[in-house]
Amino acid sequence: MNRDEIFATVRDIVAGSLALRPEDIGRESRLIDELGANSLDFLEIVFALEKRFGIDIREGDLAVLGGFDVSAPGVIQDGFLSPNALEKFAGLLPECRALPDPVHVTPAQLFSLLTVETLCAVVEKETNR
Numbered sequence: 001m002n003r004d005e006i007f008a009t010v011r012d013i014v015a016g017s018l019a020l021r022p023e024d025i026g027r028e029s030r031l032i033d034e035l036g037a038n039s040l041d042f043l044e045i046v047f048a049l050e051k052r053f054g055i056d057i058r059e060g061d062l063a064v065l066g067g068f069d070v071s072a073p074g075v076i077q078d079g080f081l082s083p084n085a086l087e088k089f090a091g092l093l094p095e096c097r098a099l100p101d102p103v104h105v106t107p108a109q110l111f112s113l114l115t116v117e118t119l120c121a122v123v124e125k126e127t128n129r
């Protein structure tokens with residue numbers, strides 16, 4: 001599948017999971033802030049993507065987000081993500097590097113960066129393995 005075909009499929013899955021019209025979803029639509037997804041919606045989307053594409057996202061890049069443990073040593077410092085933790089996410093979410101105050105990033109801010117394009121990139125990477 002090419003990137004446009006992946007996007008169309010991901011968009012349809014996101015639309016179905018969130019009861020939205022596919023035409024209202026763009027590549028840069030933020031799953032939480034703009035489309036209203038919550039953590040259960042996110043899991044439903046991930047399961048649907050895995051089934052549709054025959055991949056295991058939970059064992060790939062998004063596993064970092066799905067298994068994000070703020071209690072792990074070195075992840076949170078004074079209520080914010082540590083620079084090391086933030087760098088781990090920057091590969092998946094390059095937008096992390098463009099945050100206005102990178103030393104004061106909360107977990108909620110990090111999750112708000114997830115877009116439909118983020119999902120497309122993960123699907124593309126996993127299908128090319």
